[in-house]
Structure formats: C-alpha cells, structure tokens
Amino acid sequence: QQQVKQSPQSLIVQKGGISIINCAYENTAFDYFPWYQQFPGKGPALLIAIRPDVSEKKEGRFTISFNKSAKQFSLHIMDSQPGDSATYFCAARGGGGSQGNLIFGKGTKLSVKP
Amino acid sequence: DAGVTQSPTHLIKTRGQQVTLRCSPKSGHDTVSWYQQALGQGPQFIFQYYEEEERQRGNFPDRFSGHQFPNYSSELNVNALLLGDSALYLCASSPGQGTREQYFGPGTRLTVT
Structure with a gap:
C-alpha cells in the first residue's frame, strides 16, 4: 500500500514529441504528488506537483494529469x-502522521533524440 | 539564495567504519529530511528532523541516526557500515514540517569497500 509504481522504466522520444510517464498508487491517504527531474550526479529537482483535489496542472511544457478514482x-x-533527457521520478506524500515521507517510484530514464 | 548544500561530495569508507554526512538547508527552511538512493532506484526516506527532534522515520535500522542543530543544519550518522550502505545520500529541506514541497541537495556519494 505504500508503493508508487512507475512506468515505463525507460523512454526514447524524438525531439518535438510528447513524453508520457505514468504512475499508480494504492494508498488513498496520499495527499500530494510531485514529479522530480534528476540529471546524472545531481540531486532530484522539483519539477511540478499536484494535489488530489485537482485533475490537471500545467506549467510550461509540463502537465500533470491526475485520476483520483483510478489512483493514477x-x-x-x-x-x-x-x-529534457534525464531520469524522472514520481512521488507521493503520506498524509496524516507521515507528512514528511515522500515515497518515490523507481524512475523513468528519458532520452530525447535530436 | 543558496539552495540545499551537502558535504562531502564523495566519501569512501571501509566496512565496519562509521560515517557522518552534513546538510545545510535552503535559507528560510527549518525542516530537514534524509533519503538514501541506491543506484538505479528512487530515493528512500530515512528520517525527518524538525525543531531538533526526529519526527518521522522510515524503515532503516538503528545504525542510521541523525541530529539537527539550532541553525537547522543536520547530520546523518551511519555506524557499522555495510557494503549495502553504498548509495547517494540526499538531504531535502522544506519551510515547515507540514509543508508539502521538499527541495533536495546534490547528495553525498558514499562507497563502502
């Protein structure tokens, strides 16, 4: 119940194309869903985040779509x-007494070909 | 405005030794969380410090301990190092314990031989 499942593990996209990374969760107590971008040798950088009462959030070229009923x-x-070539991680924050705990997916390595 | 800083950048230790990693939070942040990131994996939560106390802890043994100082900086200590402790150790800070956003530092790469 504390897992966040992320797919695909790797993704190759042509320049100008759309990259789509999916995540699924089980715990309905999760109350915050961020995405992080990580370049080799660097720490994860917060990219965009969404709360479960919102179905979509857009910031520049990045959009989160949220389906609460499907938990995806x-x-x-x-x-x-x-x-944009980097590893992307989805995460979820535990609600209630687990507010400090971000639970991460295993990551998606994105390669954008010129 | 300085972001989250961590030291050292890299560290090599021998199995059985002890190690201390350091973190300075982003300006204005008072909450520090530590994560372990094994190669090819997502970060895993170790613990969180707020007001100089450990507030939450993940599924890590007692060999992992920490401290937060009055200036909000923090240390992660790992005793009796195992080969499996080799990982990138990440510190994240946030402006308040209940705040959702966490901002990560560059990490400390620990290698245990």
Missing part, C-alpha cells in the same frame, strides 16, 4: 527537447 497520475512533456 501521469507527467506529459510537450515539445520534448534533448535538454
């Missing part, structure tokens, strides 16, 4: 660029 959420990267 996804990251869409529009007009993907080679500079």
